[in-house]
Amino acid sequence: MGIRGFVPFCPWNWCLLLATLQCCGASSELNRSTDSSARRELNVRYAAASSQPAETISVFTLDYDYVQIPYEVTLWILLASLAKIGFHLNRRLPGLMPESCLLILVGALVGAVIFGTDHKSPPVMDSSIYFLYLLPPIVLESGYFMPTRPFFENLGSILWWAGLGALLNAFGIGLSLYLICQVPAFGLGDINLLQNLLFGSLISAVDPVAVLAVFEEACVNEQLYMMIFGEALLNDGISVVLYNILIAFTKMHKFEDIEPVDILAGCARFVIVGCGGAFFGVIFGFISAFITRFTQNISAIEPLIVFMFSYLSYLVAETLYLSGILAITACAVTMKKYVEENVSQTSYTTIKYFMKMLSSVSETLIFIFMGVSTIGKNHEWNWAFICFTLVFCQIWRAISVFVLFYVSNQFRTFPFSIKDQCVIFYSGVRGAGSFSLAFLLPLSLFPRKKLFVTATLVVIYFTVFIQGITVGPLVRYLDVRKTNKKESINEELHTRLMDHLKAGIEDVCGQWSHYQVRDKFKKFDHKYLRKILIRKNLPKSSLVSLYKKLEMKQAIEMVESGVLSSTAFSTPRRVQKTQETKRLSPEDVESMRDILTRNMYQVRQRTLSYNKYNLQPQTSEKQAKEILIRRRNTFRESVKKGHSLPWGKPAGTKNIRYLSFPYSKPLPAGRDMKVAEFTDHDGSDSELPPITFNTHSPTGTIQERRWTPEVIPMKRLHGAGTPLHFGYRRNAGREEHLGRGGRAILRPKPLFHAVDEEFESEEESKEETPAFGSLLSSELRPGGDCNVSHSPLLQRK
């Protein structure tokens, strides 16, 4: 007579996981009722018949109430994840609509089920849970993944646009709706000005980042990208601050007699809240960066430190009634640069993925909750209010975009075109933020809360679905190039060459931006901050470990095949001198063109590709690796042949930046050694050209070939007891001295290098660190790489 509820429930559990939600919802509902009644029965039984132990202790029990909340939350998240998997399996869908669409649909589905089974949904969404647990991860993620260099270069424009735009939108929409409410025909007379303003502030919170993935393929220039990003970043903060201020006003019950002093106080408070929050964030960022300096022995807690400090900054700011959102954003931005250099590779990856995961979970929950509340009885539909809300949202966004950008274009070096402005206007998609704020309106102060919630939902659905789906085609339409002109192979090759050339020259010229300020900051940063915040011995960076792996692979292959990869270069020279040109058929030409188009390297793009929901390795990273490997091969090959590089320059000048060492101990003056380092796996040492000369006795160790992946600490290899300091010492005077033949090329083992550089590379100034870091995207660790990639040639500081 015991409860046998477990058995029938088991297959339903599996069904659920196979995404037949209906069964699951219904069954869980049924089980719950069965279970509670069963349990009551059991208790009664137990009380009544305690003298029969064999029958009253049931073997299987079910306690659904105990796990209800986490269970359902987990189910929701899993369901959303399954939906996302399905979404991404289809190649075309992600480019067609933003992922928010998907999440909303899933939410609506769950809502429908819950509504259908008359189940009471778990209280996921209430004010404290939202503000304390759901919001911080989302904001942290957007702050962390924001590209800092473009952000700060465009800081003025971004603040102008995001800050003023949010305010303009909020007040514009609020006031217009208030005017609408005055019209008696609509029955909205009881909504006063403050409530309208509040509604305006929460509806103006856009989430444009969600649509970035949709028009990623179209050429979105970096400035535009940053605008959208910056807006998303600051927008949440600003609207929450505004929301809180207006709620405070509403609570004061002074709707009708708000004095100017109140308004001034409100403005002052706005500024203080914003700046104070950012200030606290920066402080916490520095503290956590400092702490990560000491965590090399216990790298498992590094992610913990990062997350806890960010969260702490949020909480501390909230305690003081400052803006926690801006605090956590500032913390993430500050912390990122230093933490990335300090933490180990695995911690770095963990942090990134965990952040994405947390923010994804939060957003999923919010969207599902949104879906749940869509399908329910908590609606109040008022045609006028809702339609006018929609209309005003669009109108005011258009006004704010065009007016504000018109003004800021006067001051920018790169003005935004009308096309860019249209894209920004159209990407004003609302997201989870607005819904949360609407949902959390206190009912006591807002008797017509349901109306607001309904209106918000309508706006969100409209913008996400209609605008989200059409923004892609719109952008592609606006960005029309002369694509259909058939180019000959020549033209294609030549065009690409010119693009690369232009990009290269641009890079030589550097960034045309607030160079002086940035330079000053970098100097300050390098002189003081980095010394304090970055640890001495850096862990391996991904580029270095990648090189190690690739090197080894190459070396092993070469040993096995016995042939140098460089022979590929020489074959064409010999073979096809006298071959006559064949006539090629059009199909061949076509296929050739296709092959060429598909395989030519992309020109360096300044725009970083960002995906809100996913971390993907960049294709440019692969391209960069190939290029770097090839350059090294070319160099090695030419050196091996004993002659200088193809263009007639001495081999020594072409240096391997990524693996050369900083030079911390000056060599004896008599031996002007310019030692170029390479990680080099040559087939055999005997082929080393005699140009190598090395005064250090440890040369002998070079002869040993080591293929093992163990990293040999440099110190042990050199009896001198000092760490190996092969450095490429560049000294202009000496360069002339040595002349061409005198360049020494030392080819020590790669394994050594990989270790040592981390020790030493820190010593040198790496001014270009942030640039390189941002260039290679978040996938490659900027910290170690930068040190690696710049020939830390100079002794000078």
Added chain:
Amino acid sequence: MGSRASTLLRDEELEEIKKETGFSHSQITRLYSRFTSLDKGENGTLSREDFQRIPELAINPLGDRIINAFFPEGEDQVNFRGFMRTLAHFRPIEDNEKSKDVNGPEPLNSRSNKLHFAFRLYDLDKDDKISRDELLQVLRMMVGVNISDEQLGSIADRTIQEADQDGDSAISFTEFVKMDNH
């Protein structure tokens, strides 16, 4: 830093550079500060390592050749004048220049000079011809590892075939110019 840079660059030098290259005063100053920031040795010239320190050039497929283009034949150092002269090739042609001075020396950023610059990227041995081999090398640099050598060879053949008009299986400068005019 800006003001410090401009005091180091003497006014008459600035004027000369301005006349020679056509950059504006502020552009020259700005480029000078860039030059000095690249010049780690602080001896007024840049060497190849200074260029190689620019990370974006490292992963530019043509990075090495671009760097090399800055250095005059046989030299390892480039001073600011030379730097500016090379960069001047890429200054956009402004409308007010087009009608100027037909009789004077051709401005550095004329179309023909730009093309010469690009041609020099291909033509390493400076024989004024792009041979199949040189083309192959450039192709190899610009294309990923997925293309086999044979395919690359046939692409190079086809390229030469399309452009070559005098039948010498190489692309001369005039043919190059014509190719670019399409």
